[in-house]
Each structure stands twice: as C-alpha cells, then as structure tokens.
Amino acid sequence: MSRLIVGRVLAWFTLGSACKLDPPELPIKAPLSKIEEMVARPKSSSKGTSRENMLDDSKSRAVFRRALLKWYDANKRDLPWRKDRDPYRVWLSEIMLQQTRVAAVIEKYNLFLKLFPNVEELATASLPAVLAAWSGLGYYRRARALHHAARTIAQDLRGKFPQTAEAWRELPGIGRYTSAAIASIAFGEKAAVVDGNVKRVVDRLLGRRLPVKEVWAHAEDLVSSKRPGDFNQAMMELGATVCVPGEPKCLRCPVVKLCTKRGNLPGGAKSAKLSKTTVFYSLDHRNGKIRLAQRSKDVSVMPDMWELPEIVVPEGATGVASPTVWLKLKHGIMATDYDVRVVRETLSNGKKPGRRIPVDQLHAIPLTGLARKILKAAQILD
DNA sequence: TACGCGTGGTA
DNA sequence: TTACCAAGCGT
Known part of the structure; x- marks a missing residue:
C-alpha cells in the first residue's frame, strides 16, 4: 500500500x-x-478582513477560472454539439437541453440535424414535420418557437444569425440563459449563464442558497473573458457530473479548495403532489394502419398532436363492465401519474373518431410521448 | 411572481 | 415506489 x-x-x-x-x-x-x-482550506486573512467567501477577490476568481477550465479540458464529455461552434447547432442543442437531460437529447439532436441540417431547411419545413421530429422530447412549445425563430432568421434576417446575446434574445423561445449560452459558445461573447447546475455550484461555493438574481451577479463576476463559452460549459459540466444534486463528489472537484460548503445544502425541496388517474385507449391496428385522433388545438397540453383515441370508461367500472385490457403501462405527464390501459379494437362497425394512418407514415406524425410509448410497447413502432 | 409546460432517469 | 428534478421560457 x-x-x-x-x-x-x-x-x-x-x-x-x-x-x-x-x-x-x-x-x-x-x-x-x-x-x-x-x-x-486557504488560510483566512489574519488582518481581520471579513471575506464573505473565497471568490470575492479577483485573484481567487482567477484561480477558480484556471482550475475549472483545466479540469474541463481534461474531463469534458464527448457530446455531438461540441464538435464545432456552428450557431445553428449550438442554438438547436441549447433549445433541446432546456429542462431536458443530455442522454435524452443526444438521439433526438442527431435525428433532427439529419432532417433539418441548417436554418433554411428548418424554416421551409412544415410545423407538423418539426413537431414529429420533436416527438417524445416534451415541452413542445420549444419546437414551435424554434420553427418560428428559424423563419424569422431565414426571412427577416435574410439567413444571417444574430451576432449578440441581446439580439438572440429577441427570438421566440430564447431567454436570458439561452441567449447568453449561444453568444458565448458560438460567438465568444463574454456573457455568463445561470442554469440549474450553475445555481447549485454557486450556492455551494458560497455556502448558502442565494436568490437567482445574486447567482447571476456572481456568474458574471466569474466568467472567463478569454474562453467564456468553455467556462460556461465547464460550470454546467461540473454541476452535472461532480457537483451533482444530493451528495456531491467533492473528492473529484477541481475547485473544492475554494468551496465554502463542500457538501449538500439543506432545504430547497418543493413537494409537487402527484395525482393518479386511470385512462383507457383504443388500439385499432388493421391492414397496416393505426387509428389516431388529433388533440384539440385549444388544449393547453400538447395541442394539435396525435394520440390513440381515448375510451371513456365510467369511474369505478370493474368486472364485467370493464373493457378487456390488452396492455397496461404507466406514464407520467406533469403532475399526474397515469395508469394506462390499452384496449384492442377488432371491429370496424360504427363511426369512430380520428383517422387511420399507415404505419409507415407514423414517423411524420406529431405523436404524443404516450402514444409513442404505447406503439413501441405494441411493437408497432421502432 | 408563480406557475404551466413533457418526459424519463435516478436514489 | 415515490419524489426529485434536467443546459428555461412565457405569461
């Protein structure tokens, strides 16, 4: 030893x-x-200076930047959107990554780029085609805004991307975080970002949960002038892989010396109550076609998207009154856990809602995540 | 400002 | 199993 x-x-x-x-x-x-x-820990000043934390002098911040960037250069994950700094690709990745895990984005990102390789192709595509490519990722408003912004860039801006964070922010679906991320990564603008990762990292560095506004101020003090895009990604990478929620991996942290907390902070958890509901869907699969119904354009959740026709079953219906369930699965949408029962349709009598769609055209249909999941479980999709 | 907006991984 | 929550934005 x-x-x-x-x-x-x-x-x-x-x-x-x-x-x-x-x-x-x-x-x-x-x-x-x-x-x-x-x-x-660094020796605290014996001169009696009351430093609130270890990042409130420029020398410490320089040490922090250097250590973080060195760690990032050696440990960054090999992700498809890190191959180049093409604004279109950076923009697409940042939209997809909003509130969405890296693992879920990678596959969709590659598929999306094949279908819509540049902003012109995206701008000329139909909205349903874009939503179909987004199907399963969630937060479909992002896809609508992305498509809208692509048309603005292609038409109003004559295909020229905005060059600054301020200009990017004018586009739909792009707020303070995303505009700064794109500007710093694709254009080298010194603009700091704060996402869930950066918030957690800064909170722990300073030893307490800060108002988001203060975290932005600290991030702007910290961000590197020479490599703002890499610095921002490094902060997020640290939060995603080392300074993780729950128990952080402090022993692997490149800036643990400068950290106040070196552990998880108490509190902060908000309990979101989950309700449970049982839903029944009809699976009508005959002659290579599936019957699907389009959701209303007026609903708040997934308007205009396609799903299996729902069967209304009286609450509490059991035994002989209950439909014969062919498939059972669970699915969560927002604050509701759905106990999903799929009933197989075999008869074609009577008028039914929706349209029968050929299986080989399903890839072009904006399916809800649940519809996709059911069709996969039924081995009709994938 | 707080909340609505999807989905799936993780402890 | 349950609950948290992930590179946010718009209202």
Missing part, C-alpha cells in the same frame, strides 16, 4: 466529516501533496 493511498484515505475521512464523499478510487493518480492541499 503506497503512501499515496494512505493519504487519499486520510483525506477521505477528513473531508468526509464535512460532507459525504465517494470512497477513494484506486489506483490513485493525484500526488499526496495535491490531496493535502485539497483538505487544507
């Missing part, structure tokens, strides 16, 4: 008393001096 390992374990116990840490990973790569350095 080397001295390094002993040191690492000691570091683990020491730090672990302040925050829960992963056990040391072997083999050890960091030299012992590094680990001792990590455990020791």
Whole structure:
C-alpha cells in the first residue's frame, strides 16, 4: 500500500466529516501533496478582513477560472454539439437541453440535424414535420418557437444569425440563459449563464442558497473573458457530473479548495403532489394502419398532436363492465401519474373518431410521448 | 411572481 | 415506489 493511498484515505475521512464523499478510487493518480492541499482550506486573512467567501477577490476568481477550465479540458464529455461552434447547432442543442437531460437529447439532436441540417431547411419545413421530429422530447412549445425563430432568421434576417446575446434574445423561445449560452459558445461573447447546475455550484461555493438574481451577479463576476463559452460549459459540466444534486463528489472537484460548503445544502425541496388517474385507449391496428385522433388545438397540453383515441370508461367500472385490457403501462405527464390501459379494437362497425394512418407514415406524425410509448410497447413502432 | 409546460432517469 | 428534478421560457 503506497503512501499515496494512505493519504487519499486520510483525506477521505477528513473531508468526509464535512460532507459525504465517494470512497477513494484506486489506483490513485493525484500526488499526496495535491490531496493535502485539497483538505487544507486557504488560510483566512489574519488582518481581520471579513471575506464573505473565497471568490470575492479577483485573484481567487482567477484561480477558480484556471482550475475549472483545466479540469474541463481534461474531463469534458464527448457530446455531438461540441464538435464545432456552428450557431445553428449550438442554438438547436441549447433549445433541446432546456429542462431536458443530455442522454435524452443526444438521439433526438442527431435525428433532427439529419432532417433539418441548417436554418433554411428548418424554416421551409412544415410545423407538423418539426413537431414529429420533436416527438417524445416534451415541452413542445420549444419546437414551435424554434420553427418560428428559424423563419424569422431565414426571412427577416435574410439567413444571417444574430451576432449578440441581446439580439438572440429577441427570438421566440430564447431567454436570458439561452441567449447568453449561444453568444458565448458560438460567438465568444463574454456573457455568463445561470442554469440549474450553475445555481447549485454557486450556492455551494458560497455556502448558502442565494436568490437567482445574486447567482447571476456572481456568474458574471466569474466568467472567463478569454474562453467564456468553455467556462460556461465547464460550470454546467461540473454541476452535472461532480457537483451533482444530493451528495456531491467533492473528492473529484477541481475547485473544492475554494468551496465554502463542500457538501449538500439543506432545504430547497418543493413537494409537487402527484395525482393518479386511470385512462383507457383504443388500439385499432388493421391492414397496416393505426387509428389516431388529433388533440384539440385549444388544449393547453400538447395541442394539435396525435394520440390513440381515448375510451371513456365510467369511474369505478370493474368486472364485467370493464373493457378487456390488452396492455397496461404507466406514464407520467406533469403532475399526474397515469395508469394506462390499452384496449384492442377488432371491429370496424360504427363511426369512430380520428383517422387511420399507415404505419409507415407514423414517423411524420406529431405523436404524443404516450402514444409513442404505447406503439413501441405494441411493437408497432421502432 | 408563480406557475404551466413533457418526459424519463435516478436514489 | 415515490419524489426529485434536467443546459428555461412565457405569461
């Protein structure tokens, strides 16, 4: 057992008393001096200066920037939207990533780019075609805004992308975060971002939950002038992979020396009550066609999108009155957990809602996520 | 300002 | 299993 390992374990116990840490990973790569350095907090000034945190002087911020960017260069994930700085691709990735996990975005991003490789192709596409490509990602308002913005860029701006965060923000679906992300990543503008990751990182660095407005101010103080896009992505990468919700992996953190909390902060959890509902859908699959119904354009959730026709079953209907369920699955939409029962339709008598759509055309239909899930479970899709 | 807007991964 | 919540925006 080397001295390094002993040191690492000691570091683990020491730090672990302040925050829960992963056990040391072997083999050890960091030299012992590094680990001792990590455990020791910087000496607070004996001159009696009342520093609120370790980032309120420019020298500490420079140290932070350097350490974070070095870590990012060595540890960043290989993601498809990091291959280049093409504004269209950066923009598309940022819209897709809003409130959506990286793993869910990757597949849709690649598919979307094949269908709509540039802003002109997106602008000339139909809205249903764009929604169909977005199907399953959720928050479909994003796709509508993206399509609208593409037409604005292609027509009003004659195909020329906005060049500044301020100009990007004029477009639909682009707010303070997204405009700054695009401007910094694609155009090198010194604009800070605050998302859920940055908020969590800054809160922990300073040791308390801050109002979002203050987090923006800190982020703007911190952001690198030379590599703003990389810095912003590094902050988010740190939050997504190291300074994660729950118990952070402080032992892997490149800026733990500068961190006040070195652990999770209490509170902050808001309980969203989930209701439960049972729904019945009709699966009518005959002659290579599926019967689908289009949702009203007036509903707030997923207007105009297509789903299986719903069957209205009297509440509490059980036993012989209950339809024969062919497939059962669970699906959550917003604050409701749906217990989904699919009834197989075999007869064609009577007038039915919706349209029968050939299976080989389903890829062009804006299906709801639930419809997609049912069709997959029935092995009709994918 | 607080809330509505989808979906699926994770502890 | 349940609850949290992920690179937010618009109203």
